[in-house]
Amino acid sequence: MIYTVECSFADAGSEAEWNDFYSLDKLPALISVSGFHTSQRLKALHGGCPVYLALHTIDGLDVLTGEEYRRKGGGNFARWQQHITDWHRNLYDGLDRAPAVGSDEVLAVSAIGPQSLIGLGLTPSAMQAVELEKFPAQRWLARIDRARLSAIDRLPDDIHVYEAMTAQLTKSDVSAPAPARQDRDA
Secondary structure, three states: OEEEEEEEEOOHHHHHHHHHHHHHHHHHHHHOOOOEEEEEEEEEOOOOOOOEEEEEEEOOHHHHHOHHHHHHOOOOOOOOHHHEEEEEEEEEEOOOOOOOOOOOEEEEEEOOOOHHHHHOOOOOEEEEEEEEOOOOOEEEEEEEEHHHHHOOOOOOOOEEEEEEOOOOEEHHHOOOOOOOOOOOOO
């Protein structure tokens, strides 16, 4: 299943530090949790959607309700919580693994339907929300080569485009799993 976490951040003064924490501490801690298989952070190229998107491949909802998740990766944003806005979590079925978005690619996402992505000559993958907020109820994803994206005059309004902030982490990328750094201000 695909676990998505979306949000924006409202404090420019601490955003870089928060991004470092999330990318360098939180993602490796999450991938060390049993039942997590991939983790990657992305950032929107345009407005109209939450700025940040994290995509994780997990076994199911029980992973997110377990003690190991709470201990290693869940909910350790106390220092930045007041600045996190437009926060949404969903669990989607339909894909066995989240797409790995490379530095030469972007991820196009639609919650309206696959037609706009197909109209760009892409083959979208469909996901259906099954747990947590369950909104949007469906999403369609497609990777696009950056060079091809820059050749598109105007994207349809229902497509949001994200670039990778991190490489997609897998279990083999984390040699010695460690818990996430504790928030000293909590």
